[in-house]
Amino acid sequence: MFRLITNQMIVPNIHLLTLEAPAVARQMKPGQFVILRAEEDGERIPISVSDWDAEKGTVTVMVMNVGITTDRLASLETGISIPTVVGPLGNPTKIEKFGTVLCLGGCYGIGSIFPIARALKEKNNRVFTVIEARSSYLFYWEEKLRKVSDRIVHITRDGTKGYRGHVGRLPEIIKSFQEPVNRIIINGCTFLLKRGSDVSRPLGIETVVSLNPIMIDGTGMCGVCRVTVGSTTKFACVDGPDFDGHQVDWAELLQRRKTYMKEEVIPHRTSRCEEHARKS
């Protein structure tokens, strides 16, 4: 069992969860993920890791409340234990001296891009961090990101902070840096990964995306996370989660991610008042 030490809604609908998982924390590297179960009857879901403390034996994740399991996780009381935290899974993000690296994060990816930016900074890269949200009130960890970034740029859909619009503004932002960017690394929702890769392709900048398909075991056993990269089928859990964003078959990935939309999200979006009333 894995004890929940912190559960804080860091911005609306995104929960910062810190869990006691010493064996996982000891091995964790930037870009890896864990698989969680919120309760004994629960499903297994993959979650990117945003930070960890090997000494204290803790792992921190950002959970966006969108489905049955993320909803359960979001409503857990601190001190409670959850049955599964397994990892670190997937391959770490490639970290070396690239020169100038643009780290782009959105939603939960604002959190999970942080350890990547930190590791890149430690390797003496120039790190430009771009964070994207619907509105300025959805940004978090800006101070932490500032400490490991040479510059930080915001994009908001409503224009309340930084650039107005979406990740389509990336080429202008890169232009404004007035220095070449050698690599782009994107963490966040599939749409952000796709759009980011689309706009960076004409710029000819290598773009690494951290994919987040449906998974069950996370060890290469079930194959539900298969994605087409180039012309070959890869398993995101063991071959990834990082891939070349210019090679990913995005249409297929977006469609595979929708497999259980009806079963998962629609029941979750009903109020379940009756169930709550019974419980309290």
Next chain:
Amino acid sequence: MSEPKPKKVDLNRRGMPKQLPEVRRHNFNEVALGYPVKIAVEEAERCLQCKKPKCVLKCPVEIDIPGFIKSISDRNFTAGARILKQKNCLPAVCGRVCPQEEQCEEACVLLKKGGQIAIGRLERFLADWEAGQGELEMPKISPFTGRKVAVVGGGPAGLTVAGDLIKLGHQVTIFEALHEMGGVLTYGIPEFRLPKAIVNREVDYLKKLGVKVVKDFVVGKTRTVESILEEFDAVFIGSGAGLPWFMKIPGENLNGVYSANEYLTRMNLMKGFLFPRFNTPIKNHKRVAVIGGGNVAMDCARVALRLGAETRIVYRRSRKELPARLEEIENAEEEGVVFDFLTLPIKYAGDENGWVKEIECLRMKLGEPDSSGRRRPIPIEGSEFTLPMDAVICAIGNSPNPLISAVTPGLEVGKWGNIVADEETGKTSMERVWAGGDVVTGAATVILAMGAGRKAARSIHEYLSSL
């Protein structure tokens, strides 16, 4: 009891009661119900008690078969259970899923006359009888040797190694990647063929013997083999054949195309058939095709059928070549699974939302036997046809899971990604590391994995005793 034993050899192999097909196709309860005491004794009395029993030679774990059968006919079930457990730590499992028809029962001298002893059913009878007695009898455990063994994988091979070594006085810890023990017994074989309560019972037994269990721990990721070797004297790797094959044909990544592993894991490990009480969702498919003809294909088809789908097995050879056990083929047929023999899928077509809607197939004919001894299927030109379908389960096989070998440089790997290990001892190319089961042989059977575990345990014990 007072009836005199018939002098004439009794060739009447006793049948085992089963749930009726029309009933069982609507539930997940066990299909075969086991022998009642009276029938078990009758069946046991048929055994000729050969002086040189050939059945034992064909058993991968060398169970004293005539010995336990004699105990049944003597109605001394306690003694019988003890004989079984000397050689087999999972008798309730093996009695259900071992291919006895290719092993012990094939060697029975009564086979020629069609009356071979139902050894598997008798094994199951004893194991279930013992479980029904409440407290299980604990074997003698040797005093602690001070040696520590790590077992990677909680499936049949790992459980056998753990059971053997704990009795010899070594400390044993099993590391399991998933959140439940049992490996393929838990995620792969459905409830109606092997109830999970039985797997849990066997695992609990090992825990009572002192085996430590660490779940949610992926060796190779959570901790490397090298690091484990710093703390343990020996490591056994039994991580199974968990890399699913696909056919590499167009449309295989459409929604609704599953690997057998995914489909079975959703159902068995994650209890998807109880969604939404259990949270792992499944789809209520109307028409399901299972590609392949092995036991896994039969399992998938029979699960899909129980969820209400019209289910077909699509197999490229004929019924005669099906690699599944005859018993499972017959069960599937009785339940209403449709078989499309001599049929090869060549392409999946999808609808506008990316869901599979039909399979394009080719008709096949059988040619000369290939290296497996089975007649090779040859496509018939121009025979393309389509089967409308809303789900496809690809059950054509698995390779050994490469996760551990990929991060363990000292470990020699064969051309199929299998860990290379000595057939007799399970020793790998790495000092103090043994391996066995599907990760060495590729996908095979529960009992062969157990046999490999037994040999490895013997070799590990020899090594530990020499220290």
